[in-house]
Structure formats: structure tokens, C-alpha cells
Amino acid sequence: METKRQWFFRGIRNGIPIALGYFAVSFALGIAAKRAGLNALQATLCSALCNASAGEYAGFTVISAQGSYIELLLITLIVNARYLLMSASLSQKVSPDCSLRHRLALAFCITDEIFGASVTVPERLNPFYSYGLAVISLGAWSLGTCLGVVTGSILPTALVEALGAGLYGMFLAIIIPPARENRLLGGLVLLSMALSFLFSRLPLTRELSEGTRIILLTLLLSLGAALLFPIKENEQHAA
Structure with a gap:
């Protein structure tokens, strides 16, 4: 059995x-x-306290427009609300004996990629695994933001955009292995991509913010999968 340090x-x-x-x-x-x-x-403090690129971009946009604190609060809440769902999901992955302070710390550390890496652990998740993910990745996130303020403005725009594309490739590397092993999960991933594209084009949903569309899709797909393909209690403990 692995120790917390391991x-x-x-x-x-x-x-x-x-x-x-x-x-x-x-x-x-x-x-x-x-x-x-x-x-x-x-900027470094913003990245250290708000572990979400979309939320930070939205916040910086409001600041640039000299918006109010209420506007800043609402836009950040809407864009980052999907992490509430991720936190609830990840709480089912840890041991029932996991303390509240560890659950709260896990919720703070969650990003899309940290969630993806944590939820694919075959056994019960030890909070210290997610802490290790967070220390190295969120530290790099804050450091990169700091250097971006200091030196990033001198980089060519094309180079910055190319570096940004690497994050999406990395996220695909996280979700593809479990999707290949589980046909249902793979089907849901493909369905989510198709629906995300449709939602960005349909008249009613394309007017919604990206964060709101993600929340709506997550709720619809999660509810549909739970109703059509429920996981029995013994299967959940075996996962």
C-alpha cells in the first residue's frame, strides 16, 4: 500500500x-x-488563487473594461461553475473516510487536467496524489503568468497561439486511454464533442457563454448516462 509521500x-x-x-x-x-x-x-496572485484560465481571462476582460465588482463576480462564477460539478464527482472517488479539509483542498486544486488525471486513477484516490499534481502544475501556471507579464509581450502572436494549442493535445492524451478501454466512455466523449460543436452553432445556445454551454452539456450528458447506464454499487467500489 502506497504511503502519502509516495x-x-x-x-x-x-x-x-x-x-x-x-x-x-x-x-x-x-x-x-x-x-x-x-x-x-x-497577475501571479490571480493565477495562484484562481486555477482556471477561462475564469481569469474573463476577469481580466472585465477589469480592462473597468467593470464593477458585481460583474467580475458573476462572470467568474458562471465561467468557473463547472468545477462545482467536477468537485462533486471527484468526492466520490476518494475514500468515505476522507476528511472535510482534504475534500475542500481537493476542490480548490481542481482544474480540467488535474481532474482528468485524478479521476482516471484505477484505485481509490488518495488526496496527496492530486496535491502532487497541483504543486507542480499550478506552480508552473503561476510562474508562466508572471513571466508572461514581464516578457510575454515581446513574443510573436503566432508563437503564443501555437504554445496554447499544446494544452488541448495534452488533455486529449489524458482522456483517450480510458476512452479506448471503455466503449461507453468513448461514446460519451465523442457525443460531447459533437454536441459542443452544435451548441456553438445553434441559434439559441450559441449566444450563451462558453462556460454556460459546458455546464449545460455536462448536466445533460451526466444525467443521460446516469439514467441509461447506471453504475451499480459493487462496480463503483471495484473501479
Whole structure:
């Protein structure tokens, strides 16, 4: 049985690819922060306290437009609301004996990629695995944001966009292995991609923000999968 230390360093080791992707992408976030009038320290604190690129971009946009605190609060809440669903899902992966403080810490550390890496652990999730993922990847995220403010503005736009594309490739690398082993999961992934494309084109849903569309799709697909393909209690414990 692995110790907490072993779980932690296992998370650090597996989080290195995430960290590399975050470090590259956060340069663009640092540029956005600089354009919004934030200095390196302020931008770094934003990345350290808000572990969500879409939420930070939205927040920097509101700051650039000199919006109110209420606007900043609402847009951040809407864009980041999907992490509430991820937190609820991940709470089922840890042991029932896991304390509240660890559950809250896990919820704070969640990003799309950390969630993806944590939920694919075959056995029960030890919180220290996610902590290891978070230390290496979120540290790189904050550092990249800081350097983006300081030096990112001198990089060619095409280079920044190319670095940003690497994060999506990394996320595909996380979800493809379990999708290949589970046909149902693979089908849901493909269905989610198709519906996401349709929602971005249909008259009613294309007017919604990207974060709102993600929430809506997550609820619809999760509810549909739970009703049509429920996981029995013994299967859940075996996973």
C-alpha cells in the first residue's frame, strides 16, 4: 500500500506534462493581465488563487473594461461553475473516510487536467496524489503568468497561439486511454464533442457563454448516462 509521500511524488511525476503545458499557455494569460493593467505580482496572485484560465481571462476582460465588482463576480462564477460539478464527482472517488479539509483542498486544486488525471486513477484516490499534481502544475501556471507579464509581450502572436494549442493535445492524451478501454466512455466523449460543436452553432445556445454551454452539456450528458447506464454499487467500489 502506497504511503502519502509516495502518492504525492507520484502526482508530481505524472503532473510534469501538465506543468509544461500550463507554463506555455500561461504566457498568453500574462499578456492579457498586462493589457488589463496588472503588474507581475498582481497577475501571479490571480493565477495562484484562481486555477482556471477561462475564469481569469474573463476577469481580466472585465477589469480592462473597468467593470464593477458585481460583474467580475458573476462572470467568474458562471465561467468557473463547472468545477462545482467536477468537485462533486471527484468526492466520490476518494475514500468515505476522507476528511472535510482534504475534500475542500481537493476542490480548490481542481482544474480540467488535474481532474482528468485524478479521476482516471484505477484505485481509490488518495488526496496527496492530486496535491502532487497541483504543486507542480499550478506552480508552473503561476510562474508562466508572471513571466508572461514581464516578457510575454515581446513574443510573436503566432508563437503564443501555437504554445496554447499544446494544452488541448495534452488533455486529449489524458482522456483517450480510458476512452479506448471503455466503449461507453468513448461514446460519451465523442457525443460531447459533437454536441459542443452544435451548441456553438445553434441559434439559441450559441449566444450563451462558453462556460454556460459546458455546464449545460455536462448536466445533460451526466444525467443521460446516469439514467441509461447506471453504475451499480459493487462496480463503483471495484473501479
